[in-house]
Amino acid sequence: MISDFVKSVQQGKIDPVHHIRSALEEVKNINQQFHYCTTIPEQSALAESKEAKTGRLAGVAVSVKDCICVKDIESTAGSAILKGYHPVMDATAVQRLKDEGAIIIAKTAQDEFGFGSFAVNVGIGMEIPKNPVDPERACGGSSGGSAGLTRKVSFPHVSLAESTGGSIVCPASFCGVYGLCPTYGVVSRYGLMDYANSLDKIGPMATSVDDLKLVMDIIGHMDPRDSTCTGPQHAKVIQKPRIGLLKSSFAQGVDPKVQSAVREFVEKLKRSGFSVSEVELPLTEKYGISCYYLISMCEASTNLAKFCGMRYGAHEPLDGNFNEYFSKVRSKYFNEESKRRIIIGTFARMAGYRDAYYLKAMRVRTKIIEEYKKIFTSVDILLSPTMPILPPRFADIGNLSPLQQYMMDIMTVGPNLAGLPHLNIPAGSVEGLPVGMLLIADHYQEQTLLACAKVLE
């Protein structure tokens, strides 16, 4: 546990310089086979370790998803179009971790800009991260590198990940670690490279509930630099939350082995005295995927307009007019999935289609939020498997169409659309492969989720 390690550092029993040096060696070794890191900033990590003697994360090795800016460390959001970009500031969440003595040891691999559920849509020239328990399988996405590294390293470590439609809990599930996606706005998005502004959330991954809680307590605060940041709001912790099982997630379309692994944990909850009932979210289940993908692609297509080869990242010789130059850079350095999403998002915002697609999706989102709010009057936590399948083989992912891949987010898009906090709990394994259980709570109920996860730990 991190707090024990930190105590030893503060008492001088562990030398952070020595510790970080060996941590870096281990990460480099792991990375050769598993490709979890886009950058391993050895020099800055060693320099920072010399100063790390105080704070709640004194000397703790932290990895950061590549789309979250770390000052002077190459940060590319997993895309070739940002190769060479060295942010001139830290994201607020990174700054807060550093202020507590954390050492940034890696930027982690992801689907380019977060566009994927398996971390296979990496940027041009980048490596696909592999599942820590079976390198022929995916580690999930888009925060795949964060989840894989969290599972694989032997030293105390947490990762800062990010979710737009499930990118924290999906890889946490496939890699068998804890991942918490907080309520929209609790953690500042300052310094996060946007995928979809109304959906993006930064959150932690760790190997224990206490470590998740520690990081959340450090990063979840108001920030004047993000006008959508609300801070934690200090909702009352529900001591014995009523659990609602999402009926449709224990039905056809969800791997029966995944279902039974999660059901074992449900029995454990019942034995611990939790009331468990079955609930349904018909609108979210039916329309969540379409609603989520339309909103996220519309927002992504505007966000990605800024990458044009002028101010940072990839560039080409300055010839042709600006349209020709921008098109040349964008066509060369965006990967296929980015192009696909930019085109769909641009189409759905075009004159004549904006109302039918973009605004319609925004209205359906209102109804989805209402559906969740209503269900939270009768239960406090919603429970389902996190992913409908076991970690898939790379060969099988290749056979899925883009639409079939989007359908894999069926459990995770709902809470992301509604901005609800949600948590992946490792729920054992099937045939050696990790299974994850998803808990969702009402806005600002992170602490209730963490308390419930603690009971199951």
Add this chain to the structure above:
Amino acid sequence: MEINEELVRKVASLARLNLTDEEVKKFTPQLKDILNAFSHLDRVNTDNTDPSFQPIPIRNNTRHDEPHASLSQEIALKNAHHTKDGYIKGPRAV
């Protein structure tokens, strides 16, 4: 609306993307599939429903209108490859 290769090329050009013939051939049926699937949102009655531009209610959060230090010109240009006389140099306008 018919999603065809011509439309895909038009939208790509609006988004400043040059697609190869191969990409157009690959994307057109995929986009058709995806947008057809998304179109079922039509069936949800949203007559009296406002759009949620954010998942939680957020008021206009504005900062105090007070001057404070910003990035220096040198730091602001650190990541730009094409620069001239302390400015970013861009492609020609026409």
